[in-house]
Every structure is written in structure tokens, then in C-alpha cells.
Amino acid sequence: MPIYAVGDKVPKIHPTAFIAPTATIVGDVTIHERASVWYGAVVRGDTSYAVIGPGANVQDGAVVHGRADLPALIGEEASIAHNCVIHGATIGRRALIGNGAQVLDGAEVGEGSLIAAGSVVLPEMKIPAGMLAAGAPATVKRAIAGTASEEWITGNPGRYAKLAADHSAGLRELAREEISTP
Template structure:
């Protein structure tokens, strides 16, 4: 990872967390146990504090930032999809932020809630626990089922396992010039159940 201290504050990464070498951590960043930070993620603690609590993941090209004296927090087992932007907000425990969603200042996504891909969550927004949040500007659509929350929890567990896999075996390499015969496939852990009605 690319890591910078600023004004005497150095990022903190728990030894059990995985941060991709291309991710950037600046200043007041705290990454808890069993977290995963994906390629090209930018966690800028140059104004406010950035916190990932235990088991959270922030995927490729995500941005976390805030205004001075703010906290941008992903609580325990929070799940932030590719390309999302979190600015001075709080993502509750076991919540999911969809790909390319934007969550603005002082918004609070409650525990076990989902924000849809591409949503724009305006500053100051809040929702009840276990909400499905859709649109631009985002609104609460309905309450999530326990089955949907369990599906998300299993997906987050896959990222916790991925953090362990990356620490154990990810290494920079030179690409092959052709596909080898009988090339094996990478399989998930089998932890994630299919959601009813999905392919």
C-alpha cells in the first residue's frame, strides 16, 4: 500500500487486515481487524478521520474522505462496493453500499441496510435499520427481508476470506503469454447462498 503520515498522524492497519498495494492511505486512517481494502481505493484522512471497523470491506476505486473534524466510518462488517464514494458519513454495521453509490456528509445508513448501485444519498439523510435505499436522490423503498440481510452477510464473509487469501498468496508476477492447458478456475468459498429468484 501507499501510506503517508500527515501532521504527525500515521495510518493504522490491524495486522489481520489486507490493504492492496495500490491503495492509498493518508493521515488519520484506522483500519480494524479482518478488513479488506481493494485496489486503487483512496482513504484520505487529511481533514477528518477515516475508520473501518472489524470485518468491513472497501472495494476497488472507492473513495473515503470528509470535512475537517468529521468522521467517515464503515461499521463492523460494512460492505462498500466498487467505485463508491463516502464523504463524512456513517455506514452502519452489516450495511451494504452498492457500486458507484455516493453517500454525502452527515448521512447515516442504518445497520443492515442496502444502498443501491448508483444511488446518491444526500447530506443529512438517515434511514431505519434494514432499509432498502434507492435512487438519486435516494429514498427508502422498503424494509429488507432477513433472507436478503443473510445473503449480504455471506458476501461480506467472502471478502473477509479474500483478505486472508490475499495475505497468504497474492504476489506480483509476470503474465503468461498463452493460456495453459486445463487451466484451473478460482472458486469462492461456497459461503454465499443464492438469493431467491436469482440465477
């Protein structure tokens, strides 16, 4: 897995974190216990620092990057879904950022909130805790409590913890001769 220092900025990764072999970690990045960073994801801490909280997951193809004056902060058990961009933003505990969404400079997503797939949370926007936001630009739509979205948000960290354990225990690269043909 590509893990790089930039000058004196060196990543710190807890031994229980899962980092996929094709994920890239650069610079002043802290990845806490039980966190996972998946295939093709990039977490960069070169211009500012980035923190991936305990049990958080940064899924395939996502980019987490700070700006000189704005770190990228991913809260405990938060989920950053496939192909998201988190740029200099703060994602609260157990928030879920849907596939392809962007959360931009200085924005904050509150605890337990859901940002719908493909949405764009504009710079400096604040999404309150426990809310669904959707659209480009994103607007708050409704509370999540008591909806199917609530189970999705609360269950996702456990699902990704199980996947991380499976990949940690059973992932192996195949030689060409081990690959079957269709």
C-alpha cells in the first residue's frame, strides 16, 4: 500500500486499521483504531492534516484532503461512501456521506446526518445533527429519526468493520496462472 511522508509530515496509522493495498495515504494523516480506508481511496495531509476517526470508513475511490487552513476531519464511525470528495470539511460522528457526494471547504456535517448520493455541500455550509440533506447545492430535507435511513446510518459502521476483518484475514494477490478464464 502506498504510504508516504511529505517532509516531516508522517502518517500515523493504528495497527487495527485496515488500509487496502491500493489506498494512498500521504503526509499528516491520523487513522484511528478500527478505521478502514478502501481500494483506490486517497487521504492526503500535505497542505493541512486529515483525521479518520475510530471505526470510520473511507470507501473505494473517495478523496479526503485538507486545505492550508482547513483540516479534513472524519468523525468516529462516520461513513464516506464510494467516490466522495471531502475537502477541508468536518464530518460528524456516525454521519454518512452518500456515493459521489462532495463536502467542501469549511462545511460541517452534524452527527448522524445523511448526505444523499451526488449531493454537493457548499463551502461553510452547516448540516445539523440527525438530518438528511440532498441536492446540488445540498439543502436540508427532513429529520432522519424513525426512518429507514436511520438503520442504514447506524448499521453501516458494523458492516464495514466486518468487511475490513474479512479483507484483513483473507485478501491475497493472485498469480496470473491462478485466474480462471470465462
